[in-house]
Amino acid sequence: MTVSANTQAILLLTARFGKSDSGANKPLTPKEYGRFAEWLRFQSLTPERLLSGDLQELLQGWQDKTVTVERVGALLDRGSALALSMEKWLRAGLWVMTRSDPDYPRRLKQHLRSDSPAVLFGCGNRALLNSGGLAVIGSRKVSQDDLVYSSRIGEMASNAGGSIVSGGARGVDETAMLGALGAEGTAVGVLADSLLRACSSGKYRRALMENNLVLVSPFNPEAGFNTGNAMARNKYIYCLADAALAIHSGKKGGTWSGAQEDLKRGWVPLWVKQTDDPEAGNKALIAAGAMEAPSDIGAVSIETFFQVANEPSRSDEDLFSAAPSSVGVVPTEIGAPESHAPLADALTAVEEDRPVVSGGDLGAIVSDT
Structure with a gap:
């Protein structure tokens, strides 16, 4: 290179x-x-x-x-x-x-404008960064049922021709990504730390060699875990996707804050899995405006997650412009290319x-x- x-x-x-x-x-x-x-x-x-x-x-x-x-x-x-x-x-x-x-x-520039990272480090198929897909997020420590749900979501997205976008952390994130890769699908991992180590990990080697995976980070590839970096990268997960699904959220922490930020900014439609877990923040996120996703994986239709059209927003404007935009990015199918309306990128x-x-x-x- x-x-x-x-x-x-x-x-x-x-x-x-x-x-x-x-x-x-x-x-x-x-x-x-x-x-x-x-x-x-x-x-x-x-x-x-x-x-x-x-x-x-x-x-x-x-x-x-x-x-x-x-x-x-x-x-x-x-x-x-x-x-x-x-x-x-x-x-x-x-x-x-x-x-x-x-x-x-392009999605990072559209949604984040001047907050889009100046530099991205990565390994694998960089073309996947512009393929969109379903962002799957969730806690590190979850029930076995939630892990099975996460894996099946990855498989279903793959079978539907879509990609999984996630954070690569253990628990929901990693399980959804591996579920997609195991079904010969594609995945985008936005890492907050240890990119260099992840790129040589055995669990990702085959997918990287077959161009089914890209691992990317805006942080030093050798950086260790840092809470601030983990929180900061949440927005990149949402903004690289067409829609998002939170499988399990606590009432604080990264999943919770990232979901709230997406609801506030309106980057992508947010779905949250129904749960009776009293310790989960899922119900509160749904009450705040997120859409309900079935708790039964058998009742899930991946296509449904992408059927909510976004209203035109500031995400489509010039990176430094305050003029209103009349163009919205509305995914028509999983993994469909985003709108390529002119974007004067300063x-x-x-x-x-x-x-x-x-x-x-x-x-x-x-x-x-």
């Missing part, structure tokens, strides 16, 4: 390479990078341009409380750390995707890739800062 100079610059600005990336010079958040990228676009600058020349001169006129010129300079000065990390990741078969790549998930304009260099040239490129 090759990595362009522009991708390297975006990585330097937004990615973590170790525990030392903290404090005043921590990598830019999606929102911070969104502001910075928009300003660069108006200056006819690309991130790549910041790797050479006088940074103070290039960024003359840029003012931001948190994204200071000094912070940008410190982040761009991490060339050695980037080179070492990239060499390790590329050797392990990982790839890196930025918002300028043509196969970057971030893509500023991040357009330049001539490609090999992974072995990483150190030479970034050392010019």
